[in-house]
Amino acid sequence: MSEMDELARRFETDRPHLRAVAQRMLGSAAEADDAVQEAWLRLSRSDTSEVSNLTGWLTTVVSRVCLDMLRSRAARREDSGEAPEAPAAEQTHPESEALLADAMGPALLVVLDTLTPAERLAFVLHDMFAVPFPEIAEIAGSSPAAARQLASRARRKVQGRDAEEDRARSRTVVEAFLAASRSGDFAALLALLDPEVVLRADAAAVGFGANSLLRGAAAVAETFSGRAQHAEPALLDGEAGLVWAPGGTARVAFAFIIVDGRITGIEQIADPADLGGMEVRVLGS
Structure with missing residues (x-):
């Protein structure tokens, strides 16, 4: 088996996890597929010989891709003044979106869409996938303390607390x-x-x-x-x-x-x- 074939095999093993991360960050199966595909492209062009934890490396990559997509989405809204997008269950890929809505709950999907991109990143990665704050900080370009604050603010918004x-x-x-x-x-x-x-x-x-x-x-x-x-x-x-x-x-x-x-x-x-x-x-x- 060639080195690229082995890399592809390992990527396919991690695909369900990566897709779950992307779906919860983006709220859309179609966009999640795009983010995961971009992660594969970056993996195929990178030297990962020194990477000891490929799953962690891929999680970081797909999270950064998702963060960029969320920021672009937010910028488009600001420019156009449009309202937040409909919940994922109302978008394309109805079967996949229905599974996502069932796993997270339609109400949570709506609330997540009100978070800033950085808040959503911190909340999803830490509270849903137990990613440590220092790793989240590297992805968000912040300090661990700031990442912790982002997750805390997001958690209060999600739970509707003062x-x-x-x-x-x-x-x-x-x-x-x-x-x-x-x-x-x-x-x-x-x-x-x-x-x-x-x-x-x-x-x-x-x-x-x-x-x-x-x-x-x-x-x-x-x-x-x-x-x-x-x-x-x-x-x-x-x-x-x-x-x-x-x-x-x-x-x-x-x-x-x-x-x-x-x-x-x-x-x-x-x-x-x-x-x-x-x-x-x-x-x-």
Whole structure:
């Protein structure tokens, strides 16, 4: 089998995933097919001999293609003053569009169309495909903190929540999580965590001994139970979180994703550059 044949075989293996990413970002099966085809063209013209994670590389490529398409779509609307396009279920490829609408819900498709291209990128990649914020930041051309903010704003819009009320609820959940962690109340931690919660740590945090990735409420609760004695509540770019800040300097931050009162994701951030680019306001416990 030639090198190109092997590349094509690997691409076909990833095609369903790439198409799912593109459809959720674009809301259109026809446009998703175009984006996936463009990803193949770029792959066929690229030297990927040093690429260790081809699926991740292709996800990045198709996401960038989709982001460009969303920006072009938004620019056309601004120039013409036209309303947002109809939901995907009303466009071409009726069978594929119906499957997409069934998977995401017609209401979500409509709300996604009100997001900015960058918000939609961050929300879809992080909340639907669990792509870490540093990778989203590279695609969007922003910092991880900015990518986190984009996803947070998009999540509030999707769920129809008031920003200030949402922050107040999130702070209550985070403070309850901190209290349960300090006291070693495993049951309380489980009650606050979504069953499918994901804990991610950046490379710097892993260097301190953290696990790079943990999934599931039990594993995450076990990690935090009886710990976080020196963590303090904080606002991270305006969002409720925790921080370890000896001497007043943030060394490790914990950013939370909270949906319907439960923690669905925690990002452990220790990279000095990311912390330096984040607005951290320690609230005290």
